[in-house]
Amino acid sequence: MSKRILIVEDDYDILCLLTDLLNEEGYEAVGLNFTHSIIESVLTHKPDLVMLDFLVPGINGGELCHELKSNIMTNSLPVILFSGYPHFLESFGSYGSDGFIAKPFNVDAVIHMVEGCLSNNAELA
Numbered sequence: 001m002s003k004r005i006l007i008v009e010d011d012y013d014i015l016c017l018l019t020d021l022l023n024e025e026g027y028e029a030v031g032l033n034f035t036h037s038i039i040e041s042v043l044t045h046k047p048d049l050v051m052l053d054f055l056v057p058g059i060n061g062g063e064l065c066h067e068l069k070s071n072i073m074t075n076s077l078p079v080i081l082f083s084g085y086p087h088f089l090e091s092f093g094s095y096g097s098d099g100f101i102a103k104p105f106n107v108d109a110v111i112h113m114v115e116g117c118l119s120n121n122a123e124l125a
Contacts, residue, residue, distance in 0.1 A: 003118055004028045006047035008035055008064065009082075010056045014103070018051065018110070025111055038064040042074050049117055052097075054083035062095035069096035078117040 005027050009015040015031040022029035034057060035041040042050065050068065052061035061081050068074045081095065084103040099113045 002026055002028045003048040004030065004046060005049045005051060005114065006041060006045045007031045007051045008033075008038070008041070008056060008061065009051075009053040010034060011053070014053075021107060021110065022114065025114075027114070034058075035064075038067055039071055039074060042068065042077065047077070049078045049080065049114060051080045051082065051114075054081055062097075065095040065097045078120075080113055080117060 005022050007015060007018050007022075007029060009018065009031065010033050012033060015033055019029045019031040030045050030047070032041060038050075038052075050065075052064050054061040056064075061083070065079045065081055068077055068079055078098040079096070080099040080101060081097045082101040082103060082105065098117045101110055101113055
């Protein structure tokens, strides 16, 4: 059974690229360009990993990550943040994320980060 990945990204092209890439790698990737409730989305899609863009309309991905990590039902779920503005994490912290990918990203780096987070690889945190 393949691992399921939930991706929240408001840029349609990047969302399609990540979804296609991860599906080709054998994952079951589900993409959302917006979510009213990250907890509800996670409970609906039951992912093994969540990938969040830092800048999404209405709330930042860091706050969504914090929401997941603060909820007893989702706190063990690995979360990867990604952004074209990596200085945000330097300023605000990691929000409890398990990994970070800077945009523009290298496809191999994305796969490596996903594999590491799904295998609980401590060197990627």
